[in-house]
Amino acid sequence: MISIFCAFFTLLTCVSGVTVVTQSPVITVSKGETAKLDCNLGTVTGSAARWYKQTPAGIPQYMLRFYHSWRSVEYGSGFSAPKFTSTHSSKSDYSLIISNVDVDDSAVYYCNTWDDSVSEYVFGQGTKLIVNDAAAAAPVLNILRPFREELSSSKLTLVCLINHMSGAFADVRWLVNGNSVTEGVFTGSAEQQPDKKFKMSSYLTLESSEWDKDTQLTCEASAASKTTRKSIKKSDCSD
Secondary structure (H helix, E strand, C coil): CHHHHHHHHHHHHCCCCCCCCEECCEEEEECCCCEEEEEECCCCCCCCEEEEEECCCCCCEEEEEECCCCCCCEECCCCCCCCEEEEECCCCEEEEEECCCCHHHCEEEEEEEEECCCCEEEECCCEEEEEECCCCCCCEEEEECCCHHHHHCCEEEEEEEEEEECCCCCEEEEEECCEEECCCEEECCCEECCCCCEEEEEEEEEEHHHHHCCCCEEEEEEECCEEEEEEECHHHCCC
16 A cells, blocks of 8 residues: 555656645654644645645555635544644645644655646645654664674674654664764664554664774664664674
């Protein structure tokens, strides 16, 4: 379902002459506040704005749709007022309003509309909503040492396991001797666990010579406003 959704989204954004739906890329709010996500439908003024919620590794959920001349919002299964609603400031400017947000509301929200000129649905790029919780526990990190088989090769990979995340998103970075690096870094998507917490993994591939020099390698993860660091170096790992 996710792959179909992504392929459909990619196809629509490549259609020549189609209207451009615009959204803010990221919004950060604190637990209990109200989040307002804006969407501009471009040249479309005669169709409703629809909203979808996408959590990491989850199936896109249809939330609601609203048209400026309607008296009320039409909801999808599992979504209702007063938690969720929609407003408009013009025939092409709409907003999704989420009241009393919780960490579970952290997700990417997509706005879309129907473009009669090309007979296609058009999606915006999505707004990532990050909900911070001052009471949430910090994520728990663990760095796995390189596999023994890698130690004799020119490159090796470290794995940072990030567990007990309150929300679905985390900012992860790697530091080599205290300096942030991006080359050789790959971070996967979060997965929700049975206890409603999330976990994810991040990987750092580097030259074996850095490991042999006993360089300090650090994984840092920030989730729901809490940051945790974990470091490792060759001398810390005894056979």
